[in-house]
Amino acid sequence: MSNIASGNTIAGVASLIGDAARANILSALMGGHALTAGELARHAGVTAQTTSGHLAKLVDAALISLEKQGRHRYYRLASPEVAQAMQSLMVVAATGPKRHHPIGPRDEAMRTARTCYDHLAGRLALALADSLSERGYVSLADGVGIVTEEGARFFSDFGIDLAADRRSKRPLCRTCLDWSERRPHLAGHLGAAILARLLGLKWVVRSPGTRALEITSSGQRGLVATFQVPPIWRAPHRPR
8 A cells, every 4th residue: 555645635634734723723732742622722712612623633634642631631743743744834834925023022932942842943952953063963964863973972971862762763863944943953852852851951941831941040051061052042133
């Protein structure tokens, strides 16, 4: 049986994502957390009953998955591939016609550091990718990343065990185009492991109700000392 999706199949998935409420639901799940139907209804801006219908369609299409814990039901993106597709659509949408939209605090925070499903995005993610590449720890080309021997030692010293990921079918290191910066950041197992480690060290903490990440004082010091990144948390001046 062919693994090549037909035009009808592609159109079917596209029509599901093309609804504004369902697009908002999928975007809300890009933070990597499982959310309840009530939380997703607020993100979608529709009633609970309407949200229930949208969720059923997204589950049937294997775009999201349902997890049950006792009486509670949670939803999350079904796979990294769905997250990658949403990220690509965000990039395309961001290159559309220019509109006047003053950047607010949340927008600036999102551009500095945020989650992209299970890995980092924003200026911090780009700074890390640049540093790791310049220091010869990873080699990035054509959407694929290779971790060098020196890089493997660096990540091991940093508390990331890359050997634990070798049995997975998921790529160890690949790139993901950042919708706000228009350049690739690190994804795959390595990208996820870096985010998990930064959260574990409390160098970054999640901002409630948003995908934005706050870089803590200890994180600022640690990121400069360990990764030799510039202080990207100092927001650049943007003309009005």
